[in-house]
Amino acid sequence: xxxxxxxxxxxxxxxxxxxSVMSVPMMLQEGAKSDAFSMMQESILAARTKxxxxxxxxxxxxxxxxxxxxxxxxxxxxYAGAPALxxxxxxxxxxxxxxxxxxxxxxxxxxxTYPSSNVDANITDxxxxxxxxxTLAATGSGTATDTYDxxxxxxxxxxxxxxxxDLVTGTDYNDTNISxxxxxxxxxxxxxxxxxxxxxxxxxxxxSRNYQPFLFRTFSCNLGEVDLLEKEIN
Numbered sequence: 001x002x003x004x005x006x007x008x009x010x011x012x013x014x015x016x017x018x019x020s021v022m023s024v025p026m027m028l029q030e031g032a033k034s035d036a037f038s039m040m041q042e043s044i045l046a047a048r049t050k051x052x053x054x055x056x057x058x059x060x061x062x063x064x065x066x067x068x069x070x071x072x073x074x075x076x077x078x079y080a081g082a083p084a085l086x087x088x089x090x091x092x093x094x095x096x097x098x099x100x101x102x103x104x105x106x107x108x109x110x111x112x113t114y115p116s117s118n119v120d121a122n123i124t125d126x127x128x129x130x131x132x133x134x135t136l137a138a139t140g141s142g143t144a145t146d147t148y149d150x151x152x153x154x155x156x157x158x159x160x161x162x163x164x165x166d167l168v169t170g171t172d173y174n175d176t177n178i179s180x181x182x183x184x185x186x187x188x189x190x191x192x193x194x195x196x197x198x199x200x201x202x203x204x205x206x207x208s209r210n211y212q213p214f215l216f217r218t219f220s221c222n223l224g225e226v227d228l229l230e231k232e233i234n
Contacts, residue, residue, distance in 0.1 A: 040211055043155055046136055047206045047216045050157050054129050054202050059222055060115045061125045075099075075224035077112045078196040080188075082166045084173035085198050087112065098173065104227040115222075117193045126200055126220060127190050130161040158205045162187035164219075166198045182219060198222040 058064060063073045075096055077087055087108055088097050094107045119130045136155040165186035168178045184203075188195035199221055206214040 039208075043206050043208065043211070043214065046155065047157060047204050047214060050134070050159070050204050051202065051216060051218050054126065054159060054204075055218065055220060057123065057128075058125045059200065059220055060127065061118065062113050062116050063125070063222075063224065065109060072227055073225040074113075075106060075108045075222055076196075077108065077114050078198055078222065079114065079194050080163070081197040081222075082168070082173060085166065106224045106226055108224070115193045115196045117191050119191055126161050126202065129159045129202065130190055131159075133158045154208050154210065156207045158207070160203045160205075161190045162201045162203070163190055163195045163197045164188070164199050164201045184217060 058073055060076060062076055065072050065074045078085075085096055085098075087093060088095050088099070092099075092101055094110055095101060095105075096108055099106055099108075116125070116127060118127060120128045123129065123132075134157045136157065162184075165183060168180045172178070182199075182201075184201060187201055188197075190200065199219055202218050202220065204216045206216070
């Protein structure tokens with residue numbers, strides 16, 4: 001009787017061990033999926049952070065009003081933009097068509113001023129991010145400015161900047177209702193200001209051998225900025 005019970009216990013133990021061993025590959029697979037998902041989420045956050053950093057820069061080097069003691073950003077004239085967004089050539093010439101007249105409102109330069117074609121090593125505007133690549137590496141293996149704690153040690157971010165069409169289809173910006181679609185296929189090189197429109201498209205491509213590349217896009221418009229109402233100090 002004891003031998004029979006021992007045999008049953010042995011069989012049950014073998015079955016339990018077999019089930020446990022069979023589950024190990026699944027556990028390893030799920031662990032690998034979890035690591036891959038973590039790296040993917042990490043890369044998306046890195047790309048979004050990069051885009052936020054790029055958008056913190058001025059639209060163009062020529063956007064800064066040198067004649068203004070406080071250096072306000074102004075809307076620029078463009079060569080290939082929608083005519084309805086051009087400078088008002090009849091009156092209030094520092095205003096674009098549709099701008100509200102007022103001292104603290106958005107406005108253009110006193111004289112026609114067009115975007116720059118420069119892409120400089122010293123980053124001061126959106127153009128300067130065109131063609132720039134950053135390698136995000138594990139601590140100690142990256143450059144002095146691109147060293148972070150990342151699980152993925154082979155993550156690369158490459159940014160490009162383009163002009164895209166600001167034209168609307170079948171209507172005009174002066175109409176009450178307009179239909180507009182951001183169309184990346186209309187992109188033109190930002191290194192030639194003859195292509196200049198009122199919209200710049202920023203692309204950030206993230207690559208790694210651990211997963212498929214991601215492409216992120218965002219857009220920035222030629223708006224200038226409003227002046228701030230400040231308290232006078234007597």
